[in-house]
Amino acid sequence: MIRTDKIRAMVYKELKQLQRDRLTAAMVFGIPVMQLLLFGFAINYNVRNIPAAWCDQAESVKSRQIIQDIQAGQVLDLQIQTRTPEELRQLIQSGKVRAGVLIPQDLSSRLQDNRSSFQILTDGSSSVVTGAVTSLASLPLYQGEHSIDYRNQEALPIQVLPLYNPEQRTAVEVIPGLIGIILTMTLMLFTAIALVRETEHGSMEMLITTPVSPMEIIIGKLLPYIGIGIFQTILVFLLGILVFRLPVNGRITDIALAVLMFISSTLSMGLLISSFVKTQFQAVQVSIFILLPSILLSGFVFPYEGMPAFARGLSKILPVTHFIELMRGIVLRGAGIAEMPLQIGVLLLFIVITMSLAWLRMRNKQLD
Amino acid sequence: MTDAAGRNYCIRTDKLTRKFGDLTAVDHLSLNIPAGEIYGFLGPNGSGKSTSIRLICGLLSPSSGKVEALGYSIPRQAEKLKSRLGYMTQKFSLYQDLSVDENLRFIASIQGLPKKIRESRIRELRRQFHLEKNRDQLTGTMSGGQKQRLALAAAIIHNPSLLILDEPTSAVDPESRREFWEYLFELVGQGMSILVSTHYMDEAERCHRLAIIQKGRLRAEGEPRKLMSGLGAEVFLAHGRSDELIHWRKELVSHNDIPGCTQIGNSLRIMITSGRKNPEAWLSSTFPFLGKVEQTRPNLEDVFVKATHQDHIQEEGRL
Numbered sequence A: 001m002i003r004t005d006k007i008r009a010m011v012y013k014e015l016k017q018l019q020r021d022r023l024t025a026a027m028v029f030g031i032p033v034m035q036l037l038l039f040g041f042a043i044n045y046n047v048r049n050i051p052a053a054w055c056d057q058a059e060s061v062k063s064r065q066i067i068q069d070i071q072a073g074q075v076l077d078l079q080i081q082t083r084t085p086e087e088l089r090q091l092i093q094s095g096k097v098r099a100g101v102l103i104p105q106d107l108s109s110r111l112q113d114n115r116s117s118f119q120i121l122t123d124g125s126s127s128v129v130t131g132a133v134t135s136l137a138s139l140p141l142y143q144g145e146h147s148i149d150y151r152n153q154e155a156l157p158i159q160v161l162p163l164y165n166p167e168q169r170t171a172v173e174v175i176p177g178l179i180g181i182i183l184t185m186t187l188m189l190f191t192a193i194a195l196v197r198e199t200e201h202g203s204m205e206m207l208i209t210t211p212v213s214p215m216e217i218i219i220g221k222l223l224p225y226i227g228i229g230i231f232q233t234i235l236v237f238l239l240g241i242l243v244f245r246l247p248v249n250g251r252i253t254d255i256a257l258a259v260l261m262f263i264s265s266t267l268s269m270g271l272l273i274s275s276f277v278k279t280q281f282q283a284v285q286v287s288i289f290i291l292l293p294s295i296l297l298s299g300f301v302f303p304y305e306g307m308p309a310f311a312r313g314l315s316k317i318l319p320v321t322h323f324i325e326l327m328r329g330i331v332l333r334g335a336g337i338a339e340m341p342l343q344i345g346v347l348l349l350f351i352v353i354t355m356s357l358a359w360l361r362m363r364n365k366q367l368d
Numbered sequence B: 001m002t003d004a005a006g007r008n009y010c011i012r013t014d015k016l017t018r019k020f021g022d023l024t025a026v027d028h029l030s031l032n033i034p035a036g037e038i039y040g041f042l043g044p045n046g047s048g049k050s051t052s053i054r055l056i057c058g059l060l061s062p063s064s065g066k067v068e069a070l071g072y073s074i075p076r077q078a079e080k081l082k083s084r085l086g087y088m089t090q091k092f093s094l095y096q097d098l099s100v101d102e103n104l105r106f107i108a109s110i111q112g113l114p115k116k117i118r119e120s121r122i123r124e125l126r127r128q129f130h131l132e133k134n135r136d137q138l139t140g141t142m143s144g145g146q147k148q149r150l151a152l153a154a155a156i157i158h159n160p161s162l163l164i165l166d167e168p169t170s171a172v173d174p175e176s177r178r179e180f181w182e183y184l185f186e187l188v189g190q191g192m193s194i195l196v197s198t199h200y201m202d203e204a205e206r207c208h209r210l211a212i213i214q215k216g217r218l219r220a221e222g223e224p225r226k227l228m229s230g231l232g233a234e235v236f237l238a239h240g241r242s243d244e245l246i247h248w249r250k251e252l253v254s255h256n257d258i259p260g261c262t263q264i265g266n267s268l269r270i271m272i273t274s275g276r277k278n279p280e281a282w283l284s285s286t287f288p289f290l291g292k293v294e295q296t297r298p299n300l301e302d303v304f305v306k307a308t309h310q311d312h313i314q315e316e317g318r319l
Ligand SMILES: Nc1ncnc2c1ncn2[C@@H]1O[C@H](COP(=O)(O)OP(=O)(O)OP(=O)(O)O)[C@@H](O)[C@H]1O
Pocket: B020, B023, B024, B025, B043, B044, B045, B046, B047, B048, B049, B050, B051, B052, B090, B167, B199
């Protein structure tokens, strides 16, 4: 039984309570903003002035120009000049510098043959440095007719071997995933708590004896949080676009559809949790239990490709994994939602299963 | 619901039983509760009052036995009962972070009061239960008595035929309790049937009828006055020093014919099972240390003590 006036009363009551609950209201707004800024800036390391050394074996006009160019770029701070490549390597190994520029004797012939022209050795143990240097290497330093393409790096004697974060990331790449994490974090917890609160506090006992149906109670409790989820998503997108120049390549309707589906899956998870726990504290515990793998295994922090089989299996069960893939596909690659049927399918299946389980546990309009 | 004799009942239970695992919280409870009266459940903590009430409201399903409320078979027809039932939970269950008006408005819409009469009904209740000054106050900041009045107002907002109150006065002072009971009599006067649970004797005495429940079982049932006059025991007072009385009491309660003995200040209230020709003389000769004893009228506490005394013997024996 679904009557709009009863649902409206539930929603109104819930919003009033939310409005009085300063902490939750602050979290609705604060978590997305804080996380976006933290993650965005932490990962969009605009790294400058990495201490570096150089070894110019060519000692030609061109080679000096390259060194000047790199210095002017400010990513590397060329502090020490060495005579041999070996010294350069030692400086990096001892940690005195983080990167070394090695210009070989045959620079001019390499440039002519269009071979790898020079090398930048980096301290692979720091992903930050590697990321910054790699981005440096992919930019042509010279403009106009003197332009040299340094991008061919095949012949490096010391390979750029980053130990962490093998995928190069920027804030832009992080934001779509962050939406998934934020929604999981806030919505699952909020809905679980909101429903358990009624039971723990005793008002559910009163509600059950009134003519409001369990479906109306659930819908009335969930609707405000759907609104909150949409608000948070818009907030993150707006901040992402304004602060981090997030390109939105896909269609807005596709994004909206994916977000709504993910919000539904998060809410149904919260609903399911609430049907199993007795207290708000337990709801928090179970939510954290689900939140941790959502952050660690979803491909948000560690790339899916690097996970062992077991973790991959877990990762594939989490709706947030598929949502992050969807968002990266739509937002960054401009894919259409129809091009990612697997992710859509898994999300839908997840919603159907959790909702049914939750409903099975809650449809009995009784205390036990 | 009318029985063969034409009596009108609001609630009838038949061998109503509810188990939680090994524990039998309600044990073969059979009751006929007349309509239009205040009916009391009197019992100590954990005696199964709340569980019985929840079974009657359809909040729990019985393990066995039957319940009928307002003629509906519960829990099967619980939906039908809902619009005619007012239920005040033992724990205050309105929203502490909403104001009085907000709570009442919420309950009014949930109960399906037509929009037109909603505000006027709330105004009426505010006046009736002296909540005018608190209408914008957050419920969590109100006093126990004010909360109680608000909970009652919310429970009757839709003019139910049956009002069930689970220990409504356990958190309020005697003055507020008296006032609360005046409201109950007003409601009964308007034709409402009321079931109220309590562990206060004075409240139980004000009920039209009463069921004494212990360990889920019905121990005594009837009008309070008849329960007292038909106690089946005589009550005597003996006087002495407080330190003596403690020892006397121990000795007295170990006797089979003394179902109850309570110290009240410098007196002992002694209950003797009826059937003896001269209980006063028997008492003095069996327990010579008592000195002079005087007979007194049984009260509801005596009824309660006697009704539940079998278990006390068992419990004290176990200690
Ligand atoms: N949901 C439940 N699960 C397990 N045991 C329960 C449950 N509800 C009640 N009980 C047990 O059933 C017995 C009766 O409890 P009930 O709450 O009905 O007593 P009560 O008379 O209302 O007591 P009080 O005066 O303390 O409110 C108690 O022993 C209690 O522990």
